[in-house]
Amino acid sequence: EIVMTQSPATLSVSPGETATLSCRASENIRINLAWYQLKPGQAPRLLIYAASTRATGVPARFSGSGSGTEFTLTISSLQSEDFAVYYCQQHNKWPPLTFGGGTKVEI
Amino acid sequence: QVQLQESGPGLVKPSETLFLTCDVSGDSIGNGFYWGWIRQPPGKGLEWIVNVHQNGNTYYSPSLKSRVTVSVDTSKNQFSLRLDSVTAADTAVYYCARAPSAGAGLFSFDPWSQGTLVTVSS
Numbered sequence: 299e300i301v302m303t304q305s306p307a308t309l310s311v312s313p314g315e316t317a318t319l320s321c322r323a324s325e326n327i328r329i330n331l332a333w334y335q336l337k338p339g340q341a342p343r344l345l346i347y348a349a350s351t352r353a354t355g356v357p358a359r360f361s362g363s364g365s366g367t368e369f370t371l372t373i374s375s376l377q378s379e380d381f382a383v384y385y386c387q388q389h390n391k392w393p394p395l396t397f398g399g400g401t402k403v404e405i
Numbered sequence: 406q407v408q409l410q411e412s413g414p415g416l417v418k419p420s421e422t423l424f425l426t427c428d429v430s431g432d433s434i435g436n437g438f439y440w441g442w443i444r445q446p447p448g449k450g451l452e453w454i455v456n457v458h459q460n461g462n463t464y465y466s467p468s469l470k471s472r473v474t475v476s477v478d479t480s481k482n483q484f485s486l487r488l489d490s491v492t493a494a495d496t497a498v499y500y501c502a503r504a505p506s507a508g509a510g511l512f513s514f515d516p517w518s519q520g521t522l523v524t525v526s527s
Binding site for chain 1: 409450451452453456464465466467468500502509510511512513514515516517518519520
């Protein structure tokens with residue numbers, strides 16, 4: 299099983315700043331990594347797949363990078379609606395598909 | 406616009422069976438995608454359960470495989486999850502989602518349902 303580790307667990311930032319979230323895989327997953335945004339009471343939202351491809355309708359302030367075992371989600375010019383929990387997920391090798399433990403982006 | 410909506414009881418007794426259905430609108434469930442179930446226990450992270458294709462191909466989480474049954478009903482454009490012998494550890498918000506069967510986004514999930522809390526308690 300591929301273990302996904304996210305850091306930090308909580309990230310405190312101010313609106314307008316840049317947030318940098320990290321995700322590490324326990325083995326090489328090439329670029330097969332997705333990022334999701336979760337907010338209470340809402341459907342989770344796919345932000346990024348294949349490490350750096352934005353999903354349809356995702357604002358350009360969300361960007362993903364990395365390959366192999368190290369990945370980053372960058373949120374530029376944080377908006378109030380961006381405060382949420384973010385999860386990474388490897389989609390390289392299954393079963394099982396695995397998620398990271400999440401990073402909470404808070405004010 | 407593709408939308409998914411799960412339905413099922415919010416309370417299940419220990420040792421009984423959890424049964425959820427996901428209704429798909431805006432897309433045909435036979436349109437080549439995989440359809441998945443993911444859950445999130447209270448205060449914890451996301452856990453993938455299963456992906457199923459209309460052609461019968463199914464991938465299970467090894468930790469849940471022995472208790473999970475999944476089915477696709479193309480006539481109703483819905484798919485279902487059955488989890489047997491539940492315990493308190495199965496208490497979670499359960500989501501259904503769509504996953505591409507090919508391409509760069511293979512087995513990423515988009516869109517998701519809003520989620521339903523299922524509590525296992527007597």
